[in-house]
Each structure stands twice: as C-alpha cells, then as structure tokens.
Amino acid sequence: MASFLGVGTGLAVWARDLVARGSVLRKARRENDAARGIVAYGEVPSESLLVGSSRSLVLGAPDEVRAPALCGLIKESVARGSSVVVVAEGARALADDLVSAGCPGVTLADAARPLYEPLARRTADDATELLEESLRLAPNAPQEAGAYAGALVRVLGRRGLPASVRLLAECPHNRLHEVIGRLELTGAIDAAEAADLRACLDVPTACRSFVEGFFREAxxxxxxxxxxxxTSLTTSVVDAALSPAPGTVVLDVGSGQARALLALVFAEARLCARHRAPLTLVVCAGSVADWDALAQPLRSAVGISWAIVTSEALEFFSSEDELRRWVASSSRVLCFAQGHASADLASSVFGEYDKVDVSFTRSGGGGFGTFGVNYTDGRSTTRSVKRERVVRPEELRALGEGEFFVLEAGRPGAGRGIAVR
Structure with missing residues (x-):
C-alpha cells in the first residue's frame, strides 16, 4: 500500500507542476502580447486604406488592392481641392484600373498620348526656376548648370520658339554664340542682352555637356x-495643381533609370509646395535609381501629400537607413507580403519589444525507499528577457492575399488586418 501511496504522491506533484507551468506560460504570453501591441483590425475596405493619411508608404500591395486604395486617396484629395499626379510604371493599366474603380477625370500621358511638358506656358523666369530645381536634383550637377539652362530658354524665346524639353535637347550647344549673333543682327535682342546671354553661356565644357546630357536623357x-x-494641349504637375477643377493626371514613367525625367517631376512638386499650390503626388514603381536623392525635396516639402507604392522593399530602398527615413516621414505604413530579403528589411520598421521567455528546470529526482517511491519536488522557473521584432520577417513572408500590417503615426504599436473589396 505504501508503494501505491508514493506513486500517487508523485503523480499529484507532477499534475500540480503541470498546472503551474501552464499558468506561468499563459502569463508570459499575455505580457508578450501586450508588449507587442498588435491590434486586430479585421476586414478593412481597400478604398479606405489610404484615406486620412497625408503621407503613406505602401509595400507589396497586390493589384486588386492597389487601385481601389489609390481611388479612395484620390477621391479624398479631390474633395478637399487638391489635384493628384500619379507617376507610374505601366501607367495605362493603372489608369484603366483607376477609372474602373470609380475615379473621375483621369488624364493619361504616355507614348500614345504624349502630353507632359513641364515648361509649357511658363514665363522665362518660371521655366528657369524649374530647370534650376531639376538640375539641383541631378547627381554632380555643376554650379553654373541652372543659369546656363535658363539662358537656353531665353534664346528659344527670342527665336519665337516655346520652352520645351525636346527643343532644349536639340539645342546646338557648340554654335550658340552664332545663334546669339544672328539674333542681335536681326534686332531680336539688343547688345546688352546679347552680352548677358553670352556671359551665361560661357561655361566650362563639362557644364555644357552635363546640361546637354540631362535633356537628352529626359x-x-x-x-x-x-x-x-x-504645347496648348499639354499638362504638367504645376498645371494640375493650379487647375480650378482638381483632377488626376497619370504620368507613364519607366522609373527604373528615369533620373532626369523624375527630376523634372519632383522639381515641379517642390515648386508647388513653395507656391502653396495643393497637390497629392503618388509614385507607383518597382524601383527608382537614386531615389533618396531625387525625392528628398518631396520628403521634406511642407504642404505636399504623397503616397509611395512599391512591391519589394529591398528593390526600392537601398538600405535600412533609407527606408527608416521614409517611414519617419510617413503618417501611415502598410506592409503586405514580402519576399525573403525584403521581409527582413521591412520587419525592422515595426520596431522591437522585450519578449519574456520562460524555462523550467528540475533538480533531484525519484527513487525507491522504505516506504516505496520517493518523489523530490526540486523544480524551478526562470524568466529571461530578450529583444525581438514586433513583426517577425517570417510573418511578413507568410501573409495571405490582402493581409497586411500597418504602422500609424501617433498610435502605439502596429495593427493587422485584411483588405477586402
């Protein structure tokens, strides 16, 4: 009988210990869930994903989510009197999706409808200001490049030609002094203006080559x-922002290497901010060369709303530091499923928390004695704390269709939901 009592005592201790372990683990799990702070949003209409956010970063949104999400943003922007300019790769398909999603007044500029001209209907001074802004965004631009480009605009005007990116690319840079001489002889300019133009155009050969290359690249x-x-049929970012009837302009830009063209677009956005013209700028691209340098004025501009929509974080952003700078400037970050490397990068922006780990150890043991089985209760619980990411990379890789994590400025923690039509 004593033997059976010993076994019973051991089983009772084991059962009590099992219950205690479960209680400790549940407590640790509750602590970890509270520390992570992930809020379950459930189903969220795709059209509302970007509403209420003036600066959004969207990673990995599938096509069926992207169009209605942008449509919601566009409707909100237009309702408050702000035109929207969308810079996109494959813009025709996106424009069709936007129209299908219910966006009114979508204007597309692409190879079939070449309508984009940032210099059209600008005064010489306004065109020069825009070109100076654009050339500042170009890597390694010479100091004299802006004044040189402005002089080219004035020469076109004196010849009776409109300011145009295509015409600037065709300028006979090696014969400009001859052109100025003919303008002076015909009375189109006086001696003082001719001297001023020559002074602006007398730049080092490297500067002339740089400006010529910029326009040809564009x-x-x-x-x-x-x-x-x-030019009477053209549109631009500034034209859209100044339009009395806000609408949507979609620009087809193969943005992977479109540095000169994007410099013109972002310079226009910078001027809109400077002159307080309401604008929402959306960039939909897989990658953009020199993105952080090109778009830095957009990130720092006051009064411009924007949304950056891309697929893989690591294809678009060159480093974690670059991604963090844009996250810090965003009021909302939405992250859908990411590939292996991009998931590791994207998960870092959701931050870390102190995770409690619990381990159990046992000392002593059981054996047979005078009264049967002896059971020694030598168990201990150890709690340790380690830093862990709030959203783990494997969670981002495993997201299903339409599932996303969201980070909202001014709100603690992250949220999780699923976008629905």
Whole structure:
C-alpha cells in the first residue's frame, strides 16, 4: 500500500507542476502580447486604406488592392481641392484600373498620348526656376548648370520658339554664340542682352555637356513628353495643381533609370509646395535609381501629400537607413507580403519589444525507499528577457492575399488586418 501511496504522491506533484507551468506560460504570453501591441483590425475596405493619411508608404500591395486604395486617396484629395499626379510604371493599366474603380477625370500621358511638358506656358523666369530645381536634383550637377539652362530658354524665346524639353535637347550647344549673333543682327535682342546671354553661356565644357546630357536623357526616358508644336494641349504637375477643377493626371514613367525625367517631376512638386499650390503626388514603381536623392525635396516639402507604392522593399530602398527615413516621414505604413530579403528589411520598421521567455528546470529526482517511491519536488522557473521584432520577417513572408500590417503615426504599436473589396 505504501508503494501505491508514493506513486500517487508523485503523480499529484507532477499534475500540480503541470498546472503551474501552464499558468506561468499563459502569463508570459499575455505580457508578450501586450508588449507587442498588435491590434486586430479585421476586414478593412481597400478604398479606405489610404484615406486620412497625408503621407503613406505602401509595400507589396497586390493589384486588386492597389487601385481601389489609390481611388479612395484620390477621391479624398479631390474633395478637399487638391489635384493628384500619379507617376507610374505601366501607367495605362493603372489608369484603366483607376477609372474602373470609380475615379473621375483621369488624364493619361504616355507614348500614345504624349502630353507632359513641364515648361509649357511658363514665363522665362518660371521655366528657369524649374530647370534650376531639376538640375539641383541631378547627381554632380555643376554650379553654373541652372543659369546656363535658363539662358537656353531665353534664346528659344527670342527665336519665337516655346520652352520645351525636346527643343532644349536639340539645342546646338557648340554654335550658340552664332545663334546669339544672328539674333542681335536681326534686332531680336539688343547688345546688352546679347552680352548677358553670352556671359551665361560661357561655361566650362563639362557644364555644357552635363546640361546637354540631362535633356537628352529626359527625352530618351520620356516617350510621354509632348511635341513642341502641341504645347496648348499639354499638362504638367504645376498645371494640375493650379487647375480650378482638381483632377488626376497619370504620368507613364519607366522609373527604373528615369533620373532626369523624375527630376523634372519632383522639381515641379517642390515648386508647388513653395507656391502653396495643393497637390497629392503618388509614385507607383518597382524601383527608382537614386531615389533618396531625387525625392528628398518631396520628403521634406511642407504642404505636399504623397503616397509611395512599391512591391519589394529591398528593390526600392537601398538600405535600412533609407527606408527608416521614409517611414519617419510617413503618417501611415502598410506592409503586405514580402519576399525573403525584403521581409527582413521591412520587419525592422515595426520596431522591437522585450519578449519574456520562460524555462523550467528540475533538480533531484525519484527513487525507491522504505516506504516505496520517493518523489523530490526540486523544480524551478526562470524568466529571461530578450529583444525581438514586433513583426517577425517570417510573418511578413507568410501573409495571405490582402493581409497586411500597418504602422500609424501617433498610435502605439502596429495593427493587422485584411483588405477586402
């Protein structure tokens, strides 16, 4: 009988210990869930994903979510009197999706409808200001580049030609002094203006080559650039922002290497901010060369709303530091499923928390004695704390269709939901 009592005592201790372990583990789990702070949002209409956010970063949104989400943003922007300019790869498909999603008044500029001309209907001074802004965004731009480009605009004007990116790309840079001489002889300019133009155009050869290359690069990148003789039908970022009837302009930019063309677009956005013209700028691209340098004025501009929509975080952002800078400037970050490397990068922006780990150890043991089985209760519980990411990379890789994590400025923790039509 004593033997059976010993076994019973051991089983009772084991059962009591099992219950205690479960209680400790549940407590640790509750502590960890509270520390992570992930809020379950459940089903969220795709059209409301970007509503109420002036600066959004969207990673990995599938096509069926992207169009209605942008449509919701566009409707909100137009309702408050702000036009929307969308810069996109494959813009025609996106424009069709936006129309299908219910966006009114969508204007597309692409190779089939070359309507984009940032210099159309600008005064010489306004065109020069825009070109100076654009050239500042170009890597390694010479100091004299802006003044040189402004002089080219003035020469075009004196020849009776409109300011145009395509015409600037065709300028006879090696014969400009001859052009100025002919203008002076015909009375189109006086001696003082001729001298001023020559002074602006007398720049080092490297500067002349840089400006010439900038405009040629813009033309080679931009099949959407308008014909110089069709300037009355053109559109631009500034035109959209100043329009009395806010609408949506979609620009087809193959943005992978479109540095010169994007410099023009972002310089226009910078001028809109400077002159307090309401604008929402959306960039939909897989990658953009020199993105952080090109778009830095957009990130720091006051009064401009924007949304950056891309697929893989690591293809678009060159480093964790670059991604963190844009996250810090965003009021909302939405992250859908990511690939292996991008998931590791994207998960870092959701931060870390102190995770409690619980381990159990046992000392002593059981054996047979005078009264049967002896059971020694030598168990201990150890709690340790380690830093862990709030959203783990494997969670981002495993997200299902439409599932996302969201980080909202001004709100603690992250949220999780699923976008629905």
């Amino acid at each position: 033309v080679s990148e931009g099949a959407l650039l308008a014909d110089p003789l069709s």
